Amino acid sequence: MQILSRPYGALHYRLDGPTGAPVVLMANSLGTDLRLWEAVLPLLPQRLRYLRYDKQGHGLSDLGGADRIADHAADAAALIEAVAPGPVVVLGLSIGGLIAQRLAADRPDLVRALILSNTAARLGTPDSWQTRIEAVERDGMASIADAVMERWFAPAFRATPALALWRNMLARTPAAGYVAACRALAGADQRQASAALRLPTMVIAGEADGASPPDMVRATADLIPGATFHLIPGAGHLPCVETPDAHAALMTPFLERHAA
Numbered sequence: 001m002q003i004l005s006r007p008y009g010a011l012h013y014r015l016d017g018p019t020g021a022p023v024v025l026m027a028n029s030l031g032t033d034l035r036l037w038e039a040v041l042p043l044l045p046q047r048l049r050y051l052r053y054d055k056q057g058h059g060l061s062d063l064g065g066a067d068r069i070a071d072h073a074a075d076a077a078a079l080i081e082a083v084a085p086g087p088v089v090v091l092g093l094s095i096g097g098l099i100a101q102r103l104a105a106d107r108p109d110l111v112r113a114l115i116l117s118n119t120a121a122r123l124g125t126p127d128s129w130q131t132r133i134e135a136v137e138r139d140g141m142a143s144i145a146d147a148v149m150e151r152w153f154a155p156a157f158r159a160t161p162a163l164a165l166w167r168n169m170l171a172r173t174p175a176a177g178y179v180a181a182c183r184a185l186a187g188a189d190q191r192q193a194s195a196a197l198r199l200p201t202m203v204i205a206g207e208a209d210g211a212s213p214p215d216m217v218r219a220t221a222d223l224i225p226g227a228t229f230h231l232i233p234g235a236g237h238l239p240c241v242e243t244p245d246a247h248a249a250l251m252t253p254f255l256e257r258h259a260a
Ligand SMILES: O=C(O)CCC(=O)CC(=O)O
Pocket: 028, 029, 030, 031, 093, 094, 095, 096, 123, 148, 151, 152, 210, 211, 212, 237
């Protein structure tokens, strides 16, 4: 297990791939840990190195209490500086995509190109996040799990035995870590900063995504000059889990081109 020391404690990460190869940083969604990428990782170019991590308050990382996306972006910057010779390609999914956009805005020296999957420059509303925070604080993580599974996955995947594992991952996320990340999402509006981004960017949506529907994702692609928009038919919020072949097929040419 690999650990980066942060002021609040340990940040758990994992680096896979050939020593010295160009690095791709992968930033997870809300309520998931670095296992999010396990199905898609073997399908991506094997000449590259993949740096995954558990954002604070998730997986094996300590709870930092960060309630701003900028704090999560600072963790990502520290990880790149410690582990990878930046600039790197950053792949962020959902809140991970907001972290990626913030990182590219705050530390353009560390980011070579962006893949923004199932995300937007603004996700939900402060009120919708407050409602979710109150539900978790009152009734615990398990109380929101069924509704979240419906937003994460299309019906066909929800009928498979694998659903139980993803439900468990969510339900076992520390409530305090989840709530802190919800607070960061409530305050996150990257629209102005992302409109000023000037780097190669691909944006991916899932046709059946109930958390970041295609129109919302497309609006963010339209905001970033030169960004390309791609839709995965039948995919929900986590195409790296549900349709890894299609997700990898879209990302591979971009990675081959931009991960120097
Ligand atoms: O997945 C994320 O990072 C945030 C978007 C969301 O609300 C996903 C969910 O439905 O839990």
